[in-house]
Amino acid sequence: MTSSAADSGSVHEQFDAFVTRRYAALVRFGYVLTGDRAGAEDLVQTALFLSFRRWARLADPADPVAYVRRTMVNAQISWSRRLSSRERLLAEPTEAEEYTSGGHEDGREVERLYLWSQLGSLPVRMRAVLVLRFYEDLSEAETANVLGCSVGTVKSQTSRGLARLRRTLADADPEPASFPESARPAAAQPAVSGSMSAGMENLE
Amino acid sequence: MSIQAQLRDTLFRAADELGRPEPPPTVRAMGMLVLSRRRRRRRAAALSAGLAAVLVAVAVPVGLSVLQSDGADERAAAPSRIPPADIFGAPPRGSLAADAAFVEAIRQLPWAWPDAGPGDGEMRLPDPPLETRSVVFAGDVTGGRWALVVGQNTAQPTGNAADGYLLTDIGALSDTAGAWFVGPPGAAPEQMLLATIPRGIPANLPASLHDAATGALVLVAAPDDVIEVSPRPEVAADGTVSRTFRDTNSTDGVAVIALDANPYQGGMPAPAYRVTRRGVEVIELNPDTYSDPDGEQPPGIALNYLRPPAYSLPEGAASGQEQRLAAEVLASFGLRAGQVGFDVHYVGAVPGVSGAAAELTVLSATFPSGAVRTTAFWLQSIPETPGVYGAGGFCTESITSVGVPAAQQVLAMRCDIGNDAREAPAPVSTLVVIAPVELGAATAAAQGGSDTGEVHLADGGVGMIEFPDGAQSVLIQAADGMVLDEVPIRSYSAGSIRVDPDNP
Numbered sequence: 001m002t003s004s005a006a007d008s009g010s011v012h013e014q015f016d017a018f019v020t021r022r023y024a025a026l027v028r029f030g031y032v033l034t035g036d037r038a039g040a041e042d043l044v045q046t047a048l049f050l051s052f053r054r055w056a057r058l059a060d061p062a063d064p065v066a067y068v069r070r071t072m073v074n075a076q077i078s079w080s081r082r083l084s085s086r087e088r089l090l091a092e093p094t095e096a097e098e099y100t101s102g103g104h105e106d107g108r109e110v111e112r113l114y115l116w117s118q119l120g121s122l123p124v125r126m127r128a129v130l131v132l133r134f135y136e137d138l139s140e141a142e143t144a145n146v147l148g149c150s151v152g153t154v155k156s157q158t159s160r161g162l163a164r165l166r167r168t169l170a171d172a173d174p175e176p177a178s179f180p181e182s183a184r185p186a187a188a189q190p191a192v193s194g195s196m197s198a199g200m201e202n203l204e
Numbered sequence: 205m206s207i208q209a210q211l212r213d214t215l216f217r218a219a220d221e222l223g224r225p226e227p228p229p230t231v232r233a234m235g236m237l238v239l240s241r242r243r244r245r246r247r248a249a250a251l252s253a254g255l256a257a258v259l260v261a262v263a264v265p266v267g268l269s270v271l272q273s274d275g276a277d278e279r280a281a282a283p284s285r286i287p288p289a290d291i292f293g294a295p296p297r298g299s300l301a302a303d304a305a306f307v308e309a310i311r312q313l314p315w316a317w318p319d320a321g322p323g324d325g326e327m328r329l330p331d332p333p334l335e336t337r338s339v340v341f342a343g344d345v346t347g348g349r350w351a352l353v354v355g356q357n358t359a360q361p362t363g364n365a366a367d368g369y370l371l372t373d374i375g376a377l378s379d380t381a382g383a384w385f386v387g388p389p390g391a392a393p394e395q396m397l398l399a400t401i402p403r404g405i406p407a408n409l410p411a412s413l414h415d416a417a418t419g420a421l422v423l424v425a426a427p428d429d430v431i432e433v434s435p436r437p438e439v440a441a442d443g444t445v446s447r448t449f450r451d452t453n454s455t456d457g458v459a460v461i462a463l464d465a466n467p468y469q470g471g472m473p474a475p476a477y478r479v480t481r482r483g484v485e486v487i488e489l490n491p492d493t494y495s496d497p498d499g500e501q502p503p504g505i506a507l508n509y510l511r512p513p514a515y516s517l518p519e520g521a522a523s524g525q526e527q528r529l530a531a532e533v534l535a536s537f538g539l540r541a542g543q544v545g546f547d548v549h550y551v552g553a554v555p556g557v558s559g560a561a562a563e564l565t566v567l568s569a570t571f572p573s574g575a576v577r578t579t580a581f582w583l584q585s586i587p588e589t590p591g592v593y594g595a596g597g598f599c600t601e602s603i604t605s606v607g608v609p610a611a612q613q614v615l616a617m618r619c620d621i622g623n624d625a626r627e628a629p630a631p632v633s634t635l636v637v638i639a640p641v642e643l644g645a646a647t648a649a650a651q652g653g654s655d656t657g658e659v660h661l662a663d664g665g666v667g668m669i670e671f672p673d674g675a676q677s678v679l680i681q682a683a684d685g686m687v688l689d690e691v692p693i694r695s696y697s698a699g700s701i702r703v704d705p706d707n708p
Contacts, residue, residue: 011233012234013233015236016232019227019231019232024222024224024225024226027222027225028219028222028225029219031219031222044231045230045231048236049236049239052233053236108205112213112214112217115210115211115214116214119214123673134208134212134215135215162208162211165207166207169210
């Protein structure tokens with residue numbers, strides 16, 4: 001085996017180990033970022049592809065999760081710019097059953113579903129800020145670093161995003177029956193298509 | 205519970221619903237290698253599609269083409285997909301092949317490209333040692349005399365430049381380089397001039413050259429290859445575009461064809477060829493192009509201006525984008541000027557990046573079938589250097605079926621104006637609505653997004669606002685509030701704005 005082939009084998013093994021260890025977490029992150037499982041998987045594949053190409057040059061090739069996460073956020077923002085005229089998935093079909101089979105009796109559960117659906121109405125960058133802050137638990141500075149913006153922007157986007165969600169919840173009657181039809185996840189929605197499913201094609 | 209806590213709970217519970225997804229084979233290292241190869245092939249196709257926009261911003265010398273299918277790395281990756289053939293190792297072919305003195309003189313012609321600088325790797329051009337050169341084709345064609353010469357590729361990229369991802373000329377890694385020489389009818393060898401930039405060419409894929417002004421097309425393939433040609437794409441009434449390929453009945457793997465001449469240039473050339481080898485389709489592509497730099501300028505194309513143009517770039521009407529766009533339609537669809545009706549919907553300012561002047565040109569072409577192709581192209585200048593454009597790209601490029609005449613259509617489109625520079629500011633996104641002047645003071649309300657936006661069309665039926673996030677269509681309302689129409693917002697998914705996640 002030549003040295004380059006050996007290096008290549010090592011890089012591939014390292015990459016596969018990373019994928020095994022982090023794939024689930026990355027898809028979960030992609031899901032809260034996009035609201036769409038298929039979109040999340042596309043996003044992870046894209047980010048892994050871009051990371052794979054420069055694996056040897058990454059600062060932390062053993063576990064470059066920060067780099068992959070940053071790539072996912074930037075890819076999501078880029079795709080949303082290019083695909084903004086496409087339909088967006090507002091909620092996952094799997095939740096519909098839960099909603100209609102008694103879950104609506106729990107006001108908090110309905111609020112949660114409504115909040116989830118309303119996340120889809122936020123501008124993509126604002127949603128990314130909220131996800132990084134409240135799902136990934138990043139600090140304002142870390143979030144700013146991922147998004148390539150100032151801490152002030154993160155502060156204002158967080159504040160506006162939370163205010164918008166708070167207002168949305170306040171505007172809606174807490175009684176389940178009074179929540180807008182649009183809050184009903186998935187099955188109640190008309191045409192739903194994966195906004196990100198073409199992601200790799202566009203990237204390519 | 206605070207909104208922060210609610211949000212956190214919502215996000216974590218949503219994520220929990222996914223369980224623990226297992227990585228599919230496609231995201232492992234082997235899958236990435238497969239994807240990487242596929243990406244290179246698609247990149248080549250995208251490059252050909254985006255060539256028109258690139259031509260505006262960058263001076264691409266005629267003859268430099270990236271359309272020559274897959275390169276050496278591709279052959280190594282899938283050697284069994286394309287049956288092997290030594291196209292360029294065969295004896296000379298063409299009507300002048302038997303003229304040994306002519307062929308030898310052509311073989312000895314210099315390969316020096318007049319505009320080539322000293323070269324620093326990227327611009328280094330092949331210059332094969334004489335002993336490695338051979339003439340593949342020499343013959344008379346409509347309006348001239350052409351020859352194809354090949355030799356050792358002395359300019360194969362090395363180091364990072366050899367990375368397939370960075371290569372734009374996908375034949376660059378080949379061991380073989382080729383160049384076309386062109387002369388007037390009956391030209392002596394010394395009248396034959398280098399017509400294309402010398403470059404690496406895959407040895408098992410055909411070579412081609414087309415001159416739209418004369419209609420001459422030459423295809424050089426392997427002796428037993430079947431060569432088919434489609435003179436131009438057909439646009440049906442329903443807006444679909446198709447091609448019909450016919451066998452050229454070529455001999456010895458060479459087809460010399462006289463197509464209809466077309467004085468206009470731009471965009472993709474109208475003809476396409478397809479080569480089949482031992483039952484396997486090897487390639488379907490547009491030919492490389494040549495145009496006589498001393499050739500006559502084509503006449504201006506008659507355009508119907510639906511409203512007075514308001515040129516906003518320092519060059520004024522000299523930028524001539526509407527003429528260029530119309531010429532591109534005629535050239536890429538192989539039609540004569542009288543066969544296509546052109547309506548110019550708008551020529552005027554559009555918001556640029558960082559306050560720079562930008563101009564939008566919107567043009568419709570009505571084909572003989574009645575289908576309408578609408579093109580919206582923006583150009584942004586660099587303030588300090590009039591005549592030099594920072595960037596250009598399409599807002600839309602779409603074909604619609606027979607229906608409302610082009611001049612009566614309401615057009616709504618998204619224009620993302622920016623440039624490719626890595627440090628460039630974010631693109632400026634604008635919703636542009638153009639309605640017939642007769643509509644008077646109307647409004648267009650953006651629909652489908654989280655933000656609302658209303659475009660007032662008082663000024664000659666044209667209005668623009670910052671693009672409302674997520675908008676998908678606009679509702680056209682008359683001054684009295686009556687809803688007249690709802691039209692989808694067109695966009696351009698493969699435009700020149702390249703928001704590359706690789707360069708965040």
